[in-house]
Amino acid sequence: MPVVVIGAGACGLCAALAAHDSGADVLVLEQDKTPLGTTAMSTGLIPAAGTPEQRDAGIEDSPEIFARDILAKHGGQTDASVVDVLAATSAETIRWLRDSHALPLSLVEGFTYPGHSHRRMYGTPNRSGTELMAGLQRAVVEAGIDILTQAKVISLICDATRTVRGVRIMRPGGTIEEIGCDALVLASSGFAGSREMVAHFIPAMATAVIHSHPGNQGDAIKWGEALGASLADMGAYQGHGGLAVDHGVPILWPLIMEGGIQVNRLGRRFSDESKGYSEQAETILSQPDGVAWSIFDQTLYDMMLQFTDFSDAVSAGAIKSAGTPEQLAEVLGLPAGALVATLLEDQDLKSGRLEDEFGRDFRGRHVLRAPYYAAKVTGALFHTQGGLCVDSDARVLDTTGCPFPNLFAGGGAARGISGGGSSGYIAGNGLLTATSLGKIAGRAAARHVAEGV
16 A cells, blocks of 8 residues: 555545545554544544635734744644644645545634634634534545545564564454555644553643543554654643543643633632643642632623534533622632632723733723533543654654654654643644645655655
8 A cells, every 4th residue: 555544533534535635545544443543532623824705804814923923822732834834735735635635624603712813713613523523434435535444553564674564463263464565644643641651751641631632542652652753742742721520521722822711619710711721731620629610691692603513512511601600619619709809800901991910901802791601621631642753744753753654643653843831732733734734744645655765
């Protein structure tokens, strides 16, 4: 088989489509019965800069501005050349997925995510990762690309030149098979599902709730490292400071960015919630009992109904409501005096009468009014951002910076663009490297095969 792709999440399917579009025969290997992966657990939002839709909306954005936003979030602690390429090709990725493969992607309106200077997030109609995955799977089927499910890759087959000649897979029942390849794309995500690796590389999240695909065991990283590949930013991750306790549904961050607040068990705010949902995860875990409550009102409730995740949270009973601050405190089991004072303070902060002690800029944000709503949340680990170092063609690099002959990686298997911790993550970094880097990997793998190197 000329091109083999390991993993049938967004990265793997984008790599497969790109390789197929470039004329290569492709086989996708997936360990699960149904291709879903981490993408299906996300909102499915992909950032892109310099698009026609942005221009039509009067948004003056560009790949250069987008790249600066990514680098500014973590102080430039990543490979700027990869950031530049991803930003530069982001608009083309959206156009390619929509126009060549009929994915219904549109520009998200109404709010800007933390870290982004402009509105540039694209999503499917219901802003759902499951919906995005369904569109990608349909496109792969229509292209005639084979996906072999229940095929767990257990090792790579390489020769003395470090060229990958094939893979060994385990099928149901324990049967071992070998499949040859001319180029291999690693798209099997990161290691958030491995408690051992998380404890080693991200000790601050060792006991956090893991809201990630359990199959993310870091296999691609282990295979690459065994070959002598370079790893970087292994402590980087995307956390989330809004996972509904006992429900496993994320309460998404537009709610916070448009005026929602978070309080701890004492009924008081404890941070600048607008910095980012990733770093807020660890901040919440440092609070009493490792929990917080996201507080909002009817206006924000109505705005959030456009997201499937929020509707799921409502259906699951994760959202509580009350007519007055005192009643809300009773419903949530929080100190009434403290919560009433916090909501009064909210009015002063948003009117400009008071400056926030945590440094949050509340100018132009919605003032919370009765009736009130709230969700009990905790900090969670969604996916890891460290991995195999790659160049701007998604070629895996060894510890000297030289590329392997025919090995490519993207998505969670590759080093991300979020720096070394949690604070460098901005919304969409994960799906940017999944879709655009997956696309780049697929095209490069097909080119490698066509050139017969």
